[in-house]
Amino acid sequence: MMQTKPISLSISRAALISLLLLMALGMKAQSKKKMMVQPKDTIPTFRGVAVSVDLVGAGERFFGSYGQYEGALRVNLKDKYFPIIELGLGSADEEDVSTRLHYKTSAPYGRIGIDFNVLKNVHDDYRLYLGGRYAFTSFKYDIFSPGLTDPVWGDHVDYNYPDNSASYHWLEFVGGIDAKIWKFFRLGWSVRYRRRLFHTEQEIGEPWYIPGFGKASNSRLGASFNVIFEF
Numbered sequence: 001m002m003q004t005k006p007i008s009l010s011i012s013r014a015a016l017i018s019l020l021l022l023m024a025l026g027m028k029a030q031s032k033k034k035m036m037v038q039p040k041d042t043i044p045t046f047r048g049v050a051v052s053v054d055l056v057g058a059g060e061r062f063f064g065s066y067g068q069y070e071g072a073l074r075v076n077l078k079d080k081y082f083p084i085i086e087l088g089l090g091s092a093d094e095e096d097v098s099t100r101l102h103y104k105t106s107a108p109y110g111r112i113g114i115d116f117n118v119l120k121n122v123h124d125d126y127r128l129y130l131g132g133r134y135a136f137t138s139f140k141y142d143i144f145s146p147g148l149t150d151p152v153w154g155d156h157v158d159y160n161y162p163d164n165s166a167s168y169h170w171l172e173f174v175g176g177i178d179a180k181i182w183k184f185f186r187l188g189w190s191v192r193y194r195r196r197l198f199h200t201e202q203e204i205g206e207p208w209y210i211p212g213f214g215k216a217s218n219s220r221l222g223a224s225f226n227v228i229f230e231f
Helices: 004-036 055-063
Strands: 046-054 066-077 081-095 102-117 126-149 156-182 185-200 221-230
Touching: 046 055, 055 066, 055 081, 055 221, 066 221, 081 126, 102 156, 126 185, 156 221
Parallel strands: none
Antiparallel strands: 046 066, 046 221, 066 081, 081 102, 102 126, 126 156, 156 185, 185 221
16 A cells, blocks of 8 residues: 555656646647648739730741731739730741742731739749630631643643632630849740630632641641840
């Protein structure tokens, strides 16, 4: 009976110490949890607008036989959501040296869509975008050549098909990045995958170049380099 009291006292002390340790660990965990809670983002929804121009399409048209001049208006919502409208003028003036067929067109086009900034820190000077576009153009194209001369009879046959009407609807899946260079001045790249939805054309055949879409034969992928002014 004399040994029971010290044993009971030891058990009580151990229980008390364990309880205090558990309380200390609980308080530490709660404190750590509070520290991990992210502060509420109080930034305004509307963060401004940006206007931009694409240099890739302009360079293609300036140095080659086809391309487009394009500008865009983009709205900034919380540095995360970016509704955008892109408008441009696409044109082509190309002659095949072997067949001497000449193709010519010039028409406006438009795209509307949205980009999402997928970086964890959306307020950083750099932005990484994923987004999409719906695009449309309605245009006319000319196909003509000097014609053919029958080598036997000498008859000349003209080959001249002007004002062929066509329209194109397509989707674009976009990935891009841009960065703040100085104050309101930014530069950015984007890569695009195009998917045609539906189109109309004449019996003469598919147009060689579609404004805003590119060459009909190999226009799945495209790229742009944008000079951006954000206000």
